[in-house]
Amino acid sequence: MIQIACPYCGPRDEAEFAYRGDATVHRPAEEAGFHDYVYARANPRGWHLEWWHHTGGCRAVLKVLRHTATHEVRAVGLPADRPEPPSA
Amino acid sequence: MRYSGLRLLTQAFAGNTGWKPAWRDTAPKSSYDVVIVGGGGHGLATAYYLAREHGITNVAVLERGRIGLGNTGRNTTIIRSNYLLPENHNFYEWSLKLWEGLEQDLNYNAMVSQRGVLNLFHSDAARHAAARRGNAMRLDGIDAELLDRAQVAEFCPLIDLDNARFPVMGGLLQRRGGTARHDAVAWGFARAADRRGVDIIQECEVQGIETEGGRVTALRTSRGRIRAGRVGLAVAGSTSLLAGMAGFEVPIESHVLQAFVSEAVKPLVHAVITFGAGHFYISQSDKGGLVFGGGLDGWNSYAQRGNLPAVEHVFAAGVAMMPALSRLRALRSWGGMMDMTPDGSPIIGLTPIQGLTMTGGWCYGGFKATPGSGWCHAWTIAKGEPHPLNAAFTLDRFRQGRLLDERGAGPFAWAQ
Numbered sequence: 001m002i003q004i005a006c007p008y009c010g011p012r013d014e015a016e017f018a019y020r021g022d023a024t025v026h027r028p029a030e031e032a033g034f035h036d037y038v039y040a041r042a043n044p045r046g047w048h049l050e051w052w053h054h055t056g057g058c059r060a061v062l063k064v065l066r067h068t069a070t071h072e073v074r075a076v077g078l079p080a081d082r083p084e085p086p087s088a
Numbered sequence: 089m090r091y092s093g094l095r096l097l098t099q100a101f102a103g104n105t106g107w108k109p110a111w112r113d114t115a116p117k118s119s120y121d122v123v124i125v126g127g128g129g130h131g132l133a134t135a136y137y138l139a140r141e142h143g144i145t146n147v148a149v150l151e152r153g154r155i156g157l158g159n160t161g162r163n164t165t166i167i168r169s170n171y172l173l174p175e176n177h178n179f180y181e182w183s184l185k186l187w188e189g190l191e192q193d194l195n196y197n198a199m200v201s202q203r204g205v206l207n208l209f210h211s212d213a214a215r216h217a218a219a220r221r222g223n224a225m226r227l228d229g230i231d232a233e234l235l236d237r238a239q240v241a242e243f244c245p246l247i248d249l250d251n252a253r254f255p256v257m258g259g260l261l262q263r264r265g266g267t268a269r270h271d272a273v274a275w276g277f278a279r280a281a282d283r284r285g286v287d288i289i290q291e292c293e294v295q296g297i298e299t300e301g302g303r304v305t306a307l308r309t310s311r312g313r314i315r316a317g318r319v320g321l322a323v324a325g326s327t328s329l330l331a332g333m334a335g336f337e338v339p340i341e342s343h344v345l346q347a348f349v350s351e352a353v354k355p356l357v358h359a360v361i362t363f364g365a366g367h368f369y370i371s372q373s374d375k376g377g378l379v380f381g382g383g384l385d386g387w388n389s390y391a392q393r394g395n396l397p398a399v400e401h402v403f404a405a406g407v408a409m410m411p412a413l414s415r416l417r418a419l420r421s422w423g424g425m426m427d428m429t430p431d432g433s434p435i436i437g438l439t440p441i442q443g444l445t446m447t448g449g450w451c452y453g454g455f456k457a458t459p460g461s462g463w464c465h466a467w468t469i470a471k472g473e474p475h476p477l478n479a480a481f482t483l484d485r486f487r488q489g490r491l492l493d494e495r496g497a498g499p500f501a502w503a504q
């Protein structure tokens with residue numbers, strides 16, 4: 001079970017959230033960047049920065065740092081936060 | 089050794105002491121004309137059709153573990169061609185036709201069973217969608233029948249037609265759909281490829297892809313460097329990692345999909361039945377276990393194991409569709425690594441690296457595609473260009489806006 005510590009609601013079960021994917025892509029100003037924004041994904045085997053929407057709670061959109069092979073959640077922040085993957 | 093009824097009989101009287109290994113477990117040579125990465129069904133089928141259709145036999149299949157232990161051995165074995173889009177009709181129907189002759193072709197019993205695939209619907213809108221899909225299939229020469237409530241009741245009495253929330257209004261049936269034995273598909277292709285001279289190399293992980301002037305030249309593996317004229321990737325959920333080694337990006341996310349099997353019971357579910365109001369589908373294996381599953385867990389994962397919310401959903405949906413299932417115990421559950429694309433359709437064809445082709449992005453539906461994928465991938469490798477059957481499944485269709493969005497779910501890998 002993935003547990004996400006929502007900054008507003010505390011630790012909550014993944015079932016309360018809607019997954020919204022890769023949080024490292026940015027909407028481009030120019031049309032040229034749209035292919036990468038919509039489709040290109042690094043899809044790492046390792047630490048992944050991703051959006052989780054607390055739809056069954058406070059409805060905040062959270063930025064979560066999670067490992068895609070162990071499922072460990074390392075950091076949960078707000079959209080402006082920039083959690084860094086552990087270096088080792 | 090050719091397999092036949094007579095062989096079974098003579099072996100039975102000889103105490104079954106004369107069986108030979110079905111394929112050679114070989115060590116890698118230093119160079120091959122073609123190297124296929126990934127010893128799942130798709131990789132083995134690619135090697136087989138390269139040898140059979142194109143006479144290319146200086147071929148190796150490199151598998152990180154043992155063949156068939158990836159998604160090939162983890163899937164729920166449904167084969168069908170009941171799609172909506174013409175590109176998918178052409179491809180999946182060709183694959184289904186290959187299944188229909190596969191066992192004679194491979195001289196291997198893959199237990200292909202055309203027991204029918206029934207998709208239930210529970211609302212007017214879903215009925216329209218099913219009728220539209222069925223008509224589209226029939227226009228392309230694929231069998232489809234729209235069943236009403238009474239016909240569904242007759243087809244499978246176990247289904248609860250009068251579920252209070254999701255009453256069954258009917259179903260779309262493809263009688264030629266069904267199941268096959270997954271392990272036997274890997275073993276059958278391996279044996280048939282081996283008989284034509286293909287080297288099957290297990291416990292050989294590809295760790296790097298070497299290129300020169302934009303052309304693939306060699307692979308770095310856990311068993312040494314192997315030079316290759318051409319390389320085909322068939323690594324399912326690991327496609328992004330292999331593409332990364334070659335220096336290009338694929339629009340793929342790896343996700344986990346779970347499946348389950350119940351204790352064995354007498355014949356209960358004679359076809360493949362899918363629920364239309366939640367993620368659930370079921371069939372019964374010849375050993376008697378009910379084999380069932382649902383949707384993705386829904387977040388990126390390379391772990392080959394899922395979590396309890398998806399389990400709960402699958403069981404709840406299953407019991408809503410067939411209340412009798414609540415009396416059974418689940419025996420095993422497992423997960424596999426899906427290579428999800430943003431439009432739910434696969435990528436079979438060329439890559440930005442010359443001499444490097446791929447078959448991937450199979451999402452949760454690539455088992456049925458095994459012969460077709462291998463056939464088209466082999467063609468693409470042999471001719472250096474896609475066959476008309478896989479011409480639409482390109483890597484750059486996303487850039488060109490030519491998506492094959494069968495479900496129309498939007499560009500979200502986990503929603504396909």
Ligand SMILES: Cc1cc2nc3c(=O)[nH]c(=O)nc-3n(C[C@H](O)[C@H](O)[C@H](O)COP(=O)(O)OP(=O)(O)OC[C@H]3O[C@@H](n4cnc5c(N)ncnc54)[C@H](O)[C@@H]3O)c2cc1C
Nearest residue numbers: 126128129130152158159160163164166294424454455456
């Ligand atoms: C639970 C579940 C249910 C499914 N149900 C169905 C279904 O009912 N019908 C259907 O049509 N499809 C189904 N699928 C999808 C189907 O199983 C896959 O799309 C299909 O098997 C992919 O085939 P493959 O042979 O390419 O994959 P795999 O069998 O996964 O083969 C890929 C191989 O590549 C190897 N590999 C990876 N990286 C490397 C490397 N670096 N070096 C060497 N080897 C490497 C892996 O070890 C693996 O053996 C299901 C999948 C799952 C998980």
Ligand SMILES: [Zn+2]
Nearest residue numbers: 006009057058
């Ligand atoms: Zn919250």
